[in-house]
Amino acid sequence: MAMPLAREWVGIQQFPVATQNKLVELLGKLKGENVDTLTILVMGKGGVGKSSTVNSLLGERVAAVSAFQSEGLRPMMCSRTRAGFTLNIIDTPGIVEGGYINEQALDIIKRFLLNKTIDVLLFVERLDAYRVDSLDKQVVKSITETFGKAIWNRSVLVLTHAQLSPPDGLSYEDFFTRRSDTVLRYMCLGAGIRRKEFVANPIPVVLVENSGRCRTNELGEKVLPDGTTWIPNLVKVIVEVVSNGSEPIVVDQKLIDGPNPNNWGKRFIPLILAFQYLFVIKSIKGSIQKDMESERIPAWELRDRGLAKGKF
Ligand code: GDP
Numbered sequence: 001m002a003m004p005l006a007r008e009w010v011g012i013q014q015f016p017v018a019t020q021n022k023l024v025e026l027l028g029k030l031k032g033e034n035v036d037t038l039t040i041l042v043m044g045k046g047g048v049g050k051s052s053t054v055n056s057l058l059g060e061r062v063a064a065v066s067a068f069q070s071e072g073l074r075p076m077m078c079s080r081t082r083a084g085f086t087l088n089i090i091d092t093p094g095i096v097e098g099g100y101i102n103e104q105a106l107d108i109i110k111r112f113l114l115n116k117t118i119d120v121l122l123f124v125e126r127l128d129a130y131r132v133d134s135l136d137k138q139v140v141k142s143i144t145e146t147f148g149k150a151i152w153n154r155s156v157l158v159l160t161h162a163q164l165s166p167p168d169g170l171s172y173e174d175f176f177t178r179r180s181d182t183v184l185r186y187m188c189l190g191a192g193i194r195r196k197e198f199v200a201n202p203i204p205v206v207l208v209e210n211s212g213r214c215r216t217n218e219l220g221e222k223v224l225p226d227g228t229t230w231i232p233n234l235v236k237v238i239v240e241v242v243s244n245g246s247e248p249i250v251v252d253q254k255l256i257d258g259p260n261p262n263n264w265g266k267r268f269i270p271l272i273l274a275f276q277y278l279f280v281i282k283s284i285k286g287s288i289q290k291d292m293e294s295e296r297i298p299a300w301e302l303r304d305r306g307l308a309k310g311k312f
């Protein structure tokens with residue numbers, strides 16, 4: 001497939017030198033492992049900060065950010081190169097519309113990704129949200145049905161709006177733990193990940209603050225209330241996920257077509273037909289035959305066949 005021309009990643013120069021150095025080091029680590037392309041898919045509900053996170057990560061305004069729901073339906077891929085390394089980031093529209101999963105949006109995302117390989121999924125949520133409803137679980141279920149359960153081995157939970165003061169006297173760490181546990185729980189339910197599986201392959205959680213008012217440290221790097229320099233931390237976790245031994249997700253026609261229940265059922269059509277022939281049609285045929293044999297031939301038919309000449 002023709003990849004769009006990747007532009008030089010100029011946005012990296014927007015970061016303070018300390019951040020730049022960490023990023024170059026992390027990408028260098030990947031190159032050392034013979035990885036020279038990274039494709040990151042960003043998904044989640046609308047308004048959680050997907051586009052803002054894409055912009056923060058690239059240091060460029062490539063994705064349209066909106067405080068209101070006007071995202072459109074098309075995903076957007078942005079490619080940047082730096083010292084022989086290509087970074088592709090795919091921003092997607094939220095897949096929830098009017099209280100339901102927007103199947104059309106999902107379908108467009110799927111088709112957009114055809115022939116691409118997803119190295120990492122950033123599943124985005126807000127840290128400063130308190131409620132979880134059944135739709136949240138449904139979003140994860142839809143992603144799982146679209147790309148397969150294995151996508152969660154390649155995922156990072158990103159919690160935006162991380163610069164907050166927790167309510168009710170909770171410490172920042174306690175608040176973070178409660179919120180991330182809540183989100184991880186519904187993710188596991190939606191993806192069908194069992195406790196044992198999660199313990200063996202936990203989904204890492206990363207905090208993000210996209211606001212221009214994010215505090216900075218003495219080196220000018222953006223820091224969170226817990227002191228983390230979040231941009232290098234996000235990239236560090238992405239690199240860890242890429243190196244965790246799991247396979248990236250190859251989006252081919254097979255993945256796009258199946259395993260939807262309609263197609264799944266189609267495989268059984270020949271079997272059902274054979275069954276029908278053997279047990280239903282054959283036995284009906286047999287009984288018709290029997291009926292025909294045992295049936296007394298009516299007089300009018302004998303007459304028509306010329307068998308009862310003398311009788312009329
Ligand atoms: P998307 O619909 O998921 O792509 O969300 P957007 O990136 O368009 O963001 C929705 C709104 O939330 C915009 O007004 C953003 O400025 C705001 N926003 C996104 N991330 C953050 C964040 O980390 N902190 C704060 N304070 N605002 C954010």
Ligand code: MG
Binds near residue numbers: 051064071
């Ligand atoms: Mg957006």
